[in-house]
Amino acid sequence: MTYVDLVLQRLSTDDERDAIVGGDTRLTRAQARDLLFRLADGLTRRGVERGDGVAVYVGNTPEAVLLNVAVHLVGGRLVYVPPEPGTAELKALIERAEVDAVVVDPEFGTQLDGWHLQDLPGDPVERTPAPDFATVMYTGGTTGLPKLAVHRSGKTGLWETRASRPPMNILSNTLITHGSGAGTAMTALLTGSKLVLGPSKFDADTFVRLARDEQINMTIFVPPMMYEVLDHPDCPGPQFHVMVGGAPLAPKRLRQAIEKWGPVVNQGYGMTEAHAIAMMPAAEVDLDRPDTLRTVGRRNPLMEVETRDGDVWVRGPFVMEGYWGEPTLEETSDGWFNTGDMGYFDDDGYLYLNDRSKDVIVTGRTSDNVYSRLLDDFLVTLPGIRQAAAVAQPDEALGEAVHLFLVTDGSDVDFDSIRDSVVAELGELYQPRGFTILPQLPSTLVGKVDKRKLRSQFR
Template sequence: MLGQMMDVPLLVSSLIAHAARHHGSTQIVSRRIEGDVHRYTYRECEARSKQLAQALVALGVEPGERIGTLAWNGYRHLEAYFGVAGFGAVCHTVNPRLFPEQIAWIVNHAEDRYVLFDTTFAALVDTLAPQCPEVRGWIALCDEAHLPTMRTPVLCYETLLAAQDGQFEWPLLDERSASGLCYTSGTTGNPKGALYTHRSAVLHAYGASMPDAMGFSACDAILPVVPMFHVNAWGVPHAAPLAGTKLVLPGKDLDGKSLYELMEAEGVTCSAGVPTVWLGLLAYMRGAGVKFSTLKRTVIGGSACPPAMLRTYEDDYGVQVIHAWGMTEMSPLGTLSKLNWAQSQRPLEAQRALLEKQGRVIFGVDMKIVGDDGRELPWDGVAFGDLYVRGPWVIERYFKQESGSPLVDGWFPTGDVATIDPDGFLQITDRSKDVIKSGGEWISSIELENIAVAHPAIAEAACIACVHPRWTERPLIVAVKKPGADVTREELLAYFQGKVVKWWLPDDVVFVDELPHTATGKLQKLKLREQFRNHVLPSALEAGDQCPLDPHEPPDANKGAAGSATDSTKSAAMRG
C-alpha cells in the first residue's frame, strides 16, 4: 500500500523560493570586488536569480548543460547557484586557485557552455579562453562600468539581467536531475567530478542545518570563509536560505583584519572555514588585542585542525569550534564534533578529547571501518582501518565514468584510515597514502603533526615518511617556526617525549620557511615527499642502536599505533 502524501520534488529552487517568501527581508551582505559593501535581501536575490535563468535560456542554454563559475563568495555567485540550477542546468563551480592547465582540463571535461567570472580573474580567462574552444561565452560578473579590458570577448552580467523582466516560474524538475558539479582535488591523476542532484543538495542542506550539525537558524548571521568554489562552501549557500539565516559573503579579502572587521560590522554569529584562515585571524586578533563581540561558533574543516588552536578559540575568545569531516564525494558533510547530553556531563578534559575528534555522523550518513581482510572492525576506539561511507548525498560514481563505480558492496571507500569509539565518534588517523609504515606497523602522521604545532614556537608542521634501511619508513617532521620564535631540532624532538609511544617518535626535524598547500588549503604532502625523498635520517646512518625504535622490542599492535590512538589528539577534516 502506498501512502497518500503530496509528491513535491526536492529542488534547489525551492530553497531560494522559501527564503524569498518567508524570510524575504533577511539580508545578504557582500563585500564586492568593486571595493564597496553590497546589501540586499533574499527576496531580491530570488528575483535576480530568475532574471539570470531567463538570460541563460535566451542564450540558448538547455537543461542539463553545464554553466561554469570562477568567482569568490558574493551575491552574484549566489544568484548563479539558484539561477543556473533552478531552470534545469548544472552549476559547475570551478576552483580558480588551480593551475590554468588544470582549470582548462576541468572546463573542457565538464563541457561548460558559458563561464561566469569575477573581474579579478580577467587575466586568467584570457589564458583559458583559447584552451576552451567549446565554451560559447565568458560572462563578467559586473556592470558595464566595471568591465575589464581583455583580449577575450565577454558578455556583461548586469546587462544580461537588465534585459529580462524576472517574470519566471521555477519549473518542476525531476529531483534526481543534476543540479551541481564539483571536481575533487583529493585524488591522483586528473580531477574527478562529483555530480550532485537536486534531491541530494536539499537533503544535505537539511542535514547541515540540524542542531547537531552546523545548526543554522533564522537568528543567525553566517559568514562562510570556505569558498563557494570549494564543495559548494560546505553547503552553506543552500542551508542558509533553508533556515532563513543572514548571509555575509566576504569576497576576495580573507586576511585576518578584513574578516574580523566584517564579522564585527555585520554581527556574525557563526562561520566556517579551513584552519589556515583561522590561524591568520587568530594572529590578527592577538596582535591587535581585540576579541569577538558576536561570533559564537565556527565549523573548521578542510585539513587538520590543531587541538591547540581549537582550545585557544574556546578558552581565550569564547568561540565554540565544531570539528568536521567530509569530502567532495559526500557533498561534503559527514561528521561533526558535537556532544550529546550524557557526554556533556563528563569532566572537561574528557569532553575535549571527544571534541578534538571528527565527531558523530549526522542523519543521512552511515560509516564503517574495515580491516585488510575486508571485515568490519569494532567501534572500540582502538581498532583502525579503512573508512567507508554511504548515504543519499554520497556519490554512486564519478561524472562521465558510467562504466564503473568505486562502491564496494554499496559503500564508498573514502581513502581515509580511522577509528570509531564506543560513543560513535570518528577519528581520522591518516589518509591511506600518508600513513607511515614502520616495522610493519602504522604511525599516524596527523597525530605527530598535532603534537608539533602544539609547541609554542611552531606555526605549522607536516609529517612525512622517509626511507629507512631497517624499518622501511620512519617519520620526518617538516616545520615552520612562528615569526620571531626560535626552537632547535633537538628541542622539538624532545617535545614529543612522553606524548606518544617510543617507536612513534620522529627521527628528524627540518625547518622551512613555508609548506606547500593545495588550492583548497590542504598540505601537499606529495610535494614534500618529492622534496625530501633523498633526505637521510640520522637513524638511518647506522640503522641500529640510534633508531628510536628499540631493536629488542618489535612493534606491538597492542601498545603501538592502535593503542596510541586511544590517547590521540588527531584531527582531520573536510576534503575536496
C-alpha cells in the same frame, strides 16, 4: 520541491532585509531575487537547457552565489571549476566534464575563456524551478588533477529541515565553489540569513573587520583559517558560533578556541564525495576529557559508517552518485565509498581519524606506518611552534623518513629538543630526520595545508 523553490520563498519576504554581502556589493532580498531571475534568463537566452553542463570559474561574490543557484533553477548541471590547476589542466578538466558552457569572472582569474559573469544577466523573468538538477564538484586538489564527484538533487534533499533553522549573520570564509562554501551559501539562503562573503583568498585582517562590522554570529572555517584568527592580535572575543570542517582540528587549538570563544566550536566531518558523515557538537566537547578534543564526533544518523581494516567507509543520502564519466557507486560497491581516511570508533560510537591514507609515512626496517596527523597535533604543543606539517621524504635506508615543516612564533627552536620530545611522546618510529622552518605553510585556495606541495620539494 527543491532548495531552489525554498530559496525563492525566502527571497520573496522582507524585501529590504540584507541577503548577500560581498566586497562593495550589498544585495537585499528583493535585489537578490531579481538578479537570480536575470541570471537564469541570461543562461536561457544563450541556449542553456535542462541537463546542460555549465562550468563556473568564479570567486566569492554575491553575483557568483546567485549564478550557482540560477544554473539549478533552469535544471542545469553545475560544474565547479577549481582554482588551483594551471591553464592546461583546467581545460582538460572542463573537457572531461563535458560542459555546454563556461561562465568566468575575469576579476577572479583569466585562465579560461567563457561568458563573462558581469555580462550574463538578462531580464527578470520569473520561472518555475526545474524539478531536478545536478552538481559536479571537484575533489580537494592536493593529489593531482581533481576528479569530478556528481551529486543529484534527489540524493541530498531534506531542504525543509535545513530551512527551518533560525536566520543568522553568517560569514563564509571558504570558496563558494568548494563543498563547505557552497553548503554555507545554501544554508544562508534557505534560512533567510545574511550571507557575508569573505575574500576568495582568506585574510585574517578582513575576517576581523567583517566579524565586527557585520555583527557576525556564525562563521565557517577550515582549521588553518581558525588558527590564523586565533593568532591575530585583534582576535574577536565571544560573539559567534563556529563550524569547522575540511580536516580534523589539533586538540591544542580546539582547546584554545573554546577558551577564547566559549563552548561554541562544532566540528563537521565530510568531504566532496560524501557530505555530513559525522558531527561533534560543541556541547559534547569537555576540556577535562582530552579524547573529546580528538574525535570528529558520532556518525550522522542518516549515514552508514564503517571501518574496514582501518579505512573509513560510508554509504547514505549524502554520498555522491559517483565520479563523472565512471560507473556509479551503486554499480561498483553497492553504494559504499572509501573515504581515504584511516580511523576507528570507540565504545561510545565516537569516530577518531588517524590520518589521510595518502599522508601516512611508511618508514623503518619493517615499513611501519607513521600517522602524520598525530605528529602534527603533538608538535604544536611544543614551545615556540605555531603550525606543523610532517611529510614523507624519500630515504634509501628507511624507504621514507619523517620531515617536519614548522612555523614558529619567532623564537629559536632546537631540533634536537624537538626530536627528543617526539621520541619520548610517540616513540622511535616517529623520530624526525630533518626539519624546515617556513614563514607559513602552503595552502590550497580552499585553505587546507597543501602537503602535496611540501612533498614536491623532495623530488
